[in-house]
Amino acid sequence: MRFQPTELADAWLVLPERHADDRGFFVRTFCEDEFGAHGLPTRFPQSNDSHNSRAGTLRGMHLNLAGHWESKLVRCSRGAIFDVIIDVRPTSPTRDQWLGVELTAENGVALFVPEGFAHGFLTLADDTIVSYQMGRAYEPGVAVGFRWDDPKFEVRWPMTPTVIAERDATYPDYDPTALGLWGVGY
Numbered sequence: 614m615r616f617q618p619t620e621l622a623d624a625w626l627v628l629p630e631r632h633a634d635d636r637g638f639f640v641r642t643f644c645e646d647e648f649g650a651h652g653l654p655t656r657f658p659q660s661n662d663s664h665n666s667r668a669g670t671l672r673g674m675h676l677n678l679a680g681h682w683e684s685k686l687v688r689c690s691r692g693a694i695f696d697v698i699i700d701v702r703p704t705s706p707t708r709d710q711w712l713g714v715e716l717t718a719e720n721g722v723a724l725f726v727p728e729g730f731a732h733g734f735l736t737l738a739d740d741t742i743v744s745y746q747m748g749r750a751y752e753p754g755v756a757v758g759f760r761w762d763d764p765k766f767e768v769r770w771p772m773t774p775t776v777i778a779e780r781d782a783t784y785p786d787y788d789p790t791a792l793g794l795w796g797v798g799y
Contacts, residue, residue: 614641616651619714621700622707624730625653626714627686629721640721642688643746653725654684657746662690665736665743669775673733674699674759674784678793681755682728684748692741693717694734695771701787701794702729711766716743733761733781735770757794759787 615628631638645655663672674697677683687696699711714724715737726732734743758781762768765787785791 614644614647616647616653619712620707621698621710621712621730622705623727624698624700624712625651625725627723627725629723631721642721642723643686654748657686657748659747659750661745661747663743663745665692665741665776666739667776668736668739668741669772670736670741671733671761671770671774671777672781673697673761674731674763675733676701676729676731676757676794677752677755678757681749681752684728685726685732686723686746687716687726687732687734688721688723688744689716689718690742690744691718692736692738693719694736694741694743696724696734697732697768697770698724698726699731699766699768700729701731701789703789705729709766711768713768713770731759735772735774737771757792758784759792760784763787 614630617626629640631640649655694716695713696716697713700707716722763786
């Protein structure tokens with residue numbers, strides 16, 4: 614696998630190196646030594662899959678309260694998504710900047726999402742599965758979010774969502790203090 618830094622501080626693309634023959638292909642998706650050599654987490658205590666029946670399904674923008682931030686390694690194992698991350702860390706040089714990446718089962722690219730980033734995605738194909746390696750186990754009561762189309766960030770989604778949960782559709786505008794993302798003094 615190859616590691617490619619992105620324009621957002623501490624976020625990485627993990628590019629597969631497929632070894633193909635007449636049977637198909639083999640690809641390594643995680644290596645503790647290689648992740649560690651790039652300063653990335655080497656422990657992912659929880660794995661999740663998100664199945665999305667229809668293209669145009671939007672999930673996000675999600676993150677946890679300060680003190681409970683989590684990293685993620687996100688990969689699309691079936692179908693395709695437009696994956697979006699926004700750096701909301703108060704002292705980051707790329708604070709309030711976003712990145713959108715197309716992750717597909719075909720390209721095999723994974724996105725490492727550092728702690729302190731909001732995350733969301735829009736499915737580009739029916740019957741899409743998104744797989745996550747989580748940097749910490751689920752904690753009830755610490756998840757928050759903000760509008761997927763918040764004008765502060767001007768994310769350029771490739772299409773308008775057609776399926777969105779009420780929770781995601783009714784998130785408030787981005788306000789780091791109200792969302793409990795930053796401590797007092799920011």
